[in-house]
Amino acid sequence: MKAELSSASAPRAVPRTRRWAAVVLALPPAYAGLLVLVLLAAAMRPQLLSAMLLPLIARQAAPLGLATIGQSLVMRGRSIDLSSGGVIVAVSYLLTSGYFQISEATAMAACLVLGLVVGVVNGVLIVKARASAMIVTLATSMILTGCVVALSQQRAPGDAPEFLRELARLRVAGLPIPVLVWLAVLVPAALLLRGTVFGRFLDAVGANPQAAALSGIPHLRVLFLGHVASALISVLCAFILVGSVGTGTITLGQDLALNSLAAAILGGVNFGSGKGGMAGPAVAAFMLTFLFNFLTSLGLGEPGRLMLQGAIIAAAAFAYRQNRK
Amino acid sequence: MKAFRSGSSRYTLGLPLLLFALLAVAAPSFLATQNLVNVSGQIAALLIVSLGQLVVALVAGIDLSVGSVMSLAGCLVATQADPLWGFVLAMLMGVCVGLVNGVGVAVAGIHPLVMTLSTMTFLQGLAYLLLPIPGGAVPAALGQLANGSLWGVPQPMLWCAACALLVYVLLHRTRLGLHIFAVGANARSAHLNGVRAVAVTVAAYVICSLLAVVAGIYLAARVSSGDPAMGAAFGLESITAVALGGIQLTGGIGSILGAVTGALSLGLITNGINLLGISPFLRGAITGVLLLAAVCSQRRKVVGL
Numbered sequence: 309m310k311a312e313l314s315s316a317s318a319p320r321a322v323p324r325t326r327r328w329a330a331v332v333l334a335l336p337p338a339y340a341g342l343l344v345l346v347l348l349a350a351a352m353r354p355q356l357l358s359a360m361l362l363p364l365i366a367r368q369a370a371p372l373g374l375a376t377i378g379q380s381l382v383m384r385g386r387s388i389d390l391s392s393g394g395v396i397v398a399v400s401y402l403l404t405s406g407y408f409q410i411s412e413a414t415a416m417a418a419c420l421v422l423g424l425v426v427g428v429v430n431g432v433l434i435v436k437a438r439a440s441a442m443i444v445t446l447a448t449s450m451i452l453t454g455c456v457v458a459l460s461q462q463r464a465p466g467d468a469p470e471f472l473r474e475l476a477r478l479r480v481a482g483l484p485i486p487v488l489v490w491l492a493v494l495v496p497a498a499l500l501l502r503g504t505v506f507g508r509f510l511d512a513v514g515a516n517p518q519a520a521a522l523s524g525i526p527h528l529r530v531l532f533l534g535h536v537a538s539a540l541i542s543v544l545c546a547f548i549l550v551g552s553v554g555t556g557t558i559t560l561g562q563d564l565a566l567n568s569l570a571a572a573i574l575g576g577v578n579f580g581s582g583k584g585g586m587a588g589p590a591v592a593a594f595m596l597t598f599l600f601n602f603l604t605s606l607g608l609g610e611p612g613r614l615m616l617q618g619a620i621i622a623a624a625a626f627a628y629r630q631n632r633k
Numbered sequence: 634m635k636a637f638r639s640g641s642s643r644y645t646l647g648l649p650l651l652l653f654a655l656l657a658v659a660a661p662s663f664l665a666t667q668n669l670v671n672v673s674g675q676i677a678a679l680l681i682v683s684l685g686q687l688v689v690a691l692v693a694g695i696d697l698s699v700g701s702v703m704s705l706a707g708c709l710v711a712t713q714a715d716p717l718w719g720f721v722l723a724m725l726m727g728v729c730v731g732l733v734n735g736v737g738v739a740v741a742g743i744h745p746l747v748m749t750l751s752t753m754t755f756l757q758g759l760a761y762l763l764l765p766i767p768g769g770a771v772p773a774a775l776g777q778l779a780n781g782s783l784w785g786v787p788q789p790m791l792w793c794a795a796c797a798l799l800v801y802v803l804l805h806r807t808r809l810g811l812h813i814f815a816v817g818a819n820a821r822s823a824h825l826n827g828v829r830a831v832a833v834t835v836a837a838y839v840i841c842s843l844l845a846v847v848a849g850i851y852l853a854a855r856v857s858s859g860d861p862a863m864g865a866a867f868g869l870e871s872i873t874a875v876a877l878g879g880i881q882l883t884g885g886i887g888s889i890l891g892a893v894t895g896a897l898s899l900g901l902i903t904n905g906i907n908l909l910g911i912s913p914f915l916r917g918a919i920t921g922v923l924l925l926a927a928v929c930s931q932r933r934k935v936v937g938l
Binding site for chain 2: 385386387388433434435437438439440441442443444446447448449450451452453454455457458461517527528531566569570573578579610611612613614615616617618619621622625626
């Protein structure tokens with residue numbers, strides 16, 4: 309898709325090498341960033357690239373990758389979803405507190421219903437009440453987190469369901485199940501965007517909401533569905549997080565909302581530009597997780613890790629914007 | 634009424650009044666002088682940051698880094714022996730952060746969320762580097778400025794009044810203020826009319842960071858020590874406050890009154906929860922519900938962000 313975009317925008321007479329250079333330059337910063345990181349890791353910490361650690365890093369990247377899919381769906385429609393933190397905390401509490409005396413299957417179903425409700429509330433408020441998406445999703449996240457924190461004063465979260473813990477540990481053909489879940493959402497989402505009317509609608513709404521509305525596209529419904537999908541993906545994310553952590557905590561996945569935003573933008577998706585596919589954000593999610601691991605392995609400690617992380621995100625965003633001009 | 638540009642409505646103005654009346658009736662100790670002094674002390678930092686967030690929101694930006702700027706300013710003041718030098722250092726830091734944010738957003742064209750998210754992370758790391766654990770000592774003179782009272786008025790109120798007055802003069806009595814509204818309402822039109830949109834945006838981010846520095850110094854002076862995680866919650870809190878005050882994050886719509894009422898509402902909620910014996914952990918949930926009610930009462934034309 310990226311190749312199509314850039315070859316369409318470049319004039320025909322340009323030599324082939326120049327055209328390839330243009331394609332490479334137009335790639336989102338996540339690819340170059342990952343390449344640089346892998347080279348650095350190969351020189352400084354080769355064990356990070358071993359066949360044993362790489363799948364573990366991929367497993368760790370799965371929640372962020374999933375959240376990034378949801379985030380980039382709504383971002384394409386010129387909206388934003390910051391509610392994943394709240395959804396994850398609520399799901400983790402539902403699954404681990406034992407407060408509700410229900411079987412694991414029922415609890416997981418209840419979580420999906422919760423995700424559906426949050427998505428519908430977000431969607432209705434954004435589309436019908438025309439409230440700012442940022443404020444609405446922030447508020448729903450605050451409400452969910454606040455309720456869970458208040459509830460957990462009476463009953464602290466306990467162990468994760470056996471089923472989810474087992475799932476997070478298992479591997480199929482060398483790949484951990486969380487990574488497979490990530491791929492299982494990623495591939496349909498990519499196909500959805502490329503090959504279906506819904507994907508075209510989403511891009512059209514994002515590129516120009518007014519034009520989309522005037523040409524009879526159900527622009528409100530498209531955005532609404534995007535938010536519902538994003539909330540449901542957050543629930544999946546929470547399943548994986550709870551399974552891999554093993555116990556419930558009330559700080560689970562708090563940085564996911566903002567990190568998924570960074571990953572989506574580093575992966576080439578921007579608010580309502582209709583650009584970027586699904587591969588870029590996925591690479592960006594892996595890049596960020598790899599970065600966190602790499603910085604930890606360097607033994608820099610918290611201050612250095614945070615500073616480098618901030619600087620690298622800014623540098624990647626900056627480099628990307630520069631070669632766009 | 635210029636309701637379109639100020640963003641104020643009867644809901645945003647009525648919320649703090651309603652909360653005030655409710656608390657005065659429900660909690661007898663609310664109107665005690667000591668409690669009102671406490672409330673003003675609790676609100677001051679949030680109000681000052683919210684004024685900064687207002688300026689950035691007016692140019693259609695957003696600044697997540699204010700929390701880290703506050704923490705870092707507090708740490709700087711708490712680790713320097715000379716209060717004046719600490720103050721100068723913190724202010725310089727504020728100018729630098731504002732310039733970086735502003736240039737990143739306006740010149741390089743990076744989305745404000747990503748730009749300020751990265752500075753937020755970077756500065757948080759810097760604060761931990763400077764002061765790994767809460768500690769240090771703020772000079773006594775500065776502590777006096779934050780906790781005492783002058784002519785019977787608690788000092789925090791004076792901090793708030795000074796900052797609000799400063800931002801009022803800036804927004805409504807200077808050319809830059811008019812340009813800030815113009816750029817926020819429509820950057821391209823403003824540019825075509827000769828407004829230097831880039832410079833105005835950078836200035837807005839610098840002002841926001843400087844106000845965050847002031848808030849950080851105030852907070853450090855109030856507890857008379859530095860804490861590298863002190864301001865972490867203020868980034869989203871200040872956005873909540875400006876949203877409660879009817880300020881539109883799409884730019885061009887907002888007022889000082891909005892920022893003040895928003896911060897006041899949040900402060901009254903916290904105080905009321907303490908006084909009424911409600912679980913303090915429910916504060917986030919209650920704030921969220923109020924926030925939803927506030928944004929739903931102001932229907933906009935645009936959908937999305």
